[in-house]
Every structure is written in structure tokens, then in C-alpha cells.
Amino acid sequence: MKNRLKAWLDRGAVATGVIPLLEGQMRRGLTVLMYHRVLPDELCPGYPLRSLVIPVSAFRAQVELLSKGYLASTLGTAVNSLSAQSERRPVAVTFDDGYRDNFEHAAPVLEEFGLRATFFAATDFVGERQLMWFDEACLLFEALGPARAQGAFPHPFRGEPASPGDWMQIWKELTPAQRDEALDAWRDARAQEGAAAPLAESKYAAMLPDHLRELHDRGHEIASHTCSHALLDQLSPADLARELQDSKARLEHWIGAEVPGFCYPNGNHNGAVRQAVLDAGYRWACTTKSGRFELGGDPFLIPRLDIAPGRVLNDQGQHDAARFRAELCRFHEHLQRTRR
Ligand SMILES: [Zn+2]
Numbered sequence: 001m002k003n004r005l006k007a008w009l010d011r012g013a014v015a016t017g018v019i020p021l022l023e024g025q026m027r028r029g030l031t032v033l034m035y036h037r038v039l040p041d042e043l044c045p046g047y048p049l050r051s052l053v054i055p056v057s058a059f060r061a062q063v064e065l066l067s068k069g070y071l072a073s074t075l076g077t078a079v080n081s082l083s084a085q086s087e088r089r090p091v092a093v094t095f096d097d098g099y100r101d102n103f104e105h106a107a108p109v110l111e112e113f114g115l116r117a118t119f120f121a122a123t124d125f126v127g128e129r130q131l132m133w134f135d136e137a138c139l140l141f142e143a144l145g146p147a148r149a150q151g152a153f154p155h156p157f158r159g160e161p162a163s164p165g166d167w168m169q170i171w172k173e174l175t176p177a178q179r180d181e182a183l184d185a186w187r188d189a190r191a192q193e194g195a196a197a198p199l200a201e202s203k204y205a206a207m208l209p210d211h212l213r214e215l216h217d218r219g220h221e222i223a224s225h226t227c228s229h230a231l232l233d234q235l236s237p238a239d240l241a242r243e244l245q246d247s248k249a250r251l252e253h254w255i256g257a258e259v260p261g262f263c264y265p266n267g268n269h270n271g272a273v274r275q276a277v278l279d280a281g282y283r284w285a286c287t288t289k290s291g292r293f294e295l296g297g298d299p300f301l302i303p304r305l306d307i308a309p310g311r312v313l314n315d316q317g318q319h320d321a322a323r324f325r326a327e328l329c330r331f332h333e334h335l336q337r338t339r340r
Pocket residue numbers: 096097225229265266
């Protein structure tokens with residue numbers, strides 16, 4: 001459905017009382033919001049993976065809305081105090097990956113409105129400042145351009161991928177070994193250009209360990225998102241255990257406190273992965289599956305709502321209260337269910 005039609009529907013659903021009704025049902029469980037990056041407004045239009053970025057002005061308006069009428073806490077606190085029906089609508093704000101903007105732009109806004117969030121950090125990204133593989137892929141794609149990127153890609157692919165988003169669908173289907181091979185191929189293609197400008201890595205910077213410690217000291221929650229952001233259902237049992245244990249130990253060392261929370265990169269999990277998370281000493285874990293977490297639900301499969309700009313902002317990329325509220329109470333999921 002086109003965004004404009006959706007926005008029109010959302011406003012109607014607020015006015016006719018449908019959204020307020022669904023919002024009332026939010027008191028039956030916990031609604032977990034998933035964010036990745038919050039960037040200054042002027043940096044958002046040119047960002048390659050647009051679905052991951054919310055402009056800071058819209059984020060501020062969203063947080064202000066959450067500070068009124070919702071019971072916002074860190075995810076760990078919310079999971080531990082979950083009840084069958086609470087007085088206010090429980091919500092938890094989460095951030096994946098560990099980007100520097102979480103510390104620079106998101107945390108100050110949250111604190112301005114008295115909110116605290118949960119930050120899932122990949123420890124190689126924070127500790128070694130290794131670029132996330134998908135950010136490096138975007139930078140290489142930007143440098144190579146569509147034609148040379150296609151020519152240098154060493155695996156078969158369908159269609160005519162023209163944007164970083166198109167490519168991401170292809171990259172995500174590769175095994176870790178194929179992905180390394182493809183990254184090497186694009187690196188080689190770029191190296192053949194000779195003295196090319198260095199990749200603009202700073203826009204993909206991670207937080208530092210000290211930032212995590214500071215966030216923890218200010219009342220936020222730090223949780224694990226593995227070491228390397230590996231897709232866990234593709235790993236051997238030994239590599240899986242290492243990703244889970246090493247990231248936990250490292251985060252605990254950095255912040256000086258226990259880290260009970262975990263988040264599956266890209267949401268990839270299966271029964272063996274879930275069991276390994278439990279065995280590594282975590283007490284809860286998040287997926288990327290949409291839904292609300294209710295009493296009696298599996299704490300190792302906590303669903304979340306993806307607060308993607310295409311779903312919550314207006315056509316100009318600005319905050320739209322009706323659209324944001326519609327996402328939080330899952331209005332469009334309800335619509336689809338009633339249409340079936
Ligand atoms: Zn992630």
C-alpha cells in the first residue's frame with residue numbers, strides 16, 4: 001500500500017477511535033521498539049541503507065510521545081516486571097549494533113524526556129572499530145558504482161541490483177565464506193583504481209567501550225549483539241558458542257556489570273541457536289519478528305517493532321504522530337488480519 005494512503009488511513013483510524021482502542025490493548029503486554037541509527041536530519045536523505053535511520057527531529061518527537069501515557073523502561077527491567085495487564089502501556093526502546101550516533105544523538109534526547117533504552121552492541125565493532133560488513137559493502141558499492149559492482153561480484157545473482165538496498169538482499173543470502181569472498185572481490189576491484197580516496201568510514205563509526213560504560217552508568221542497559229554480527233544460524237556450534245560467550249564477557253568487562261540480554265543479528269535464529277544463547281548464561285533475547293511480548297511468552301524470542309522511516313514518517317521524512325501511533329499499536333497488522 002502506498003505510504004500516502006496509509007497515512008490517510010492512520011489519521012482516520014485515530015479520529016474514529018480505532019487506534020485509541022488498539023492502544024488500550026497495548027496494556028496487555030510489552031511493546032519493544034527497534035531502532036538502529038539516529039542521525040542529524042541533513043544526513044538522512046543521502047544515507048545508503050535508509051531503512052536503518054531516523055532523523056533526530058523525528059526521534060525527539062517520538063520520544064516525547066512515548067514519555068506521555070506509556071511506561072518506558074529498559075528491556076531487561078520491562079521483561080522482569082511484565083504482568084498480564086498493566087496500568088500504562090509498557091514500552092522498551094532498543095538500539096541494534098552500537099553506532100556512535102546512539103551515544104551522541106539518541107541518548108541525550110532519551111534522557112531529556114527521562115527515558116532509558118537498551119543498546120545491543122557487537123563487540124568487534126566497538127572494540128576493534130571494524131566496520132560492519134554491510135557498511136563496508138555500502139562504501140565499496142558507492143566507490144565502484146552499479147556497473148563495476150555487478151561485474152566484480154563473484155557469485156550468481158538475480159535482477160539488476162542498482163541500490164545498496166537491492167544489494168543487501170543478495171548479500172544476506174550468502175554464507176559467511178561467500179560473503180568474505182565477495183567483500184574481497186569488491187575490495188580488489190576498488191584497489192585496481194590505484195590511489196583512490198579513502199572510504200568515508202566516519203559516518204559508520206561505532207561507540208567506544210567508554211561510551212558503553214557511560215551509558216550504563218547513566219541508567220541505560222547494555223546488551224550483546226554477538227562479536228562479529230554473524231548470522232548465527234550459519235555458524236558451527238563452536239563458533240556460535242564463541243560469539244555468544246566472548247561478547248558477553250567483553251561487555252561485562254567494559255561496563256563492570258552483568259549482561260543478561262541478547263539480540264540475534266538480523267533476527268536469524270533456530271532451536272539450536274536459542275539453546276546456545278540460554279547455555280551461554282543469557283536470560284532473555286530479542287528477535288526482529290513483529291509482535292507484542294505477553295506474559296507466558298518465550299523470553300528468548302521477544303518480538304519487536306521495526307521503527308523504519310518508511311513506516312512512521314511522512315512523505316517529507318518528518319515525524320507523523322498518527323503513523324507512529326499506528327505502528328506502535330500494530331494497526332496495519334490488525335487490518336490485514338481482519339481482511340483475511
Ligand atoms: Zn544488527
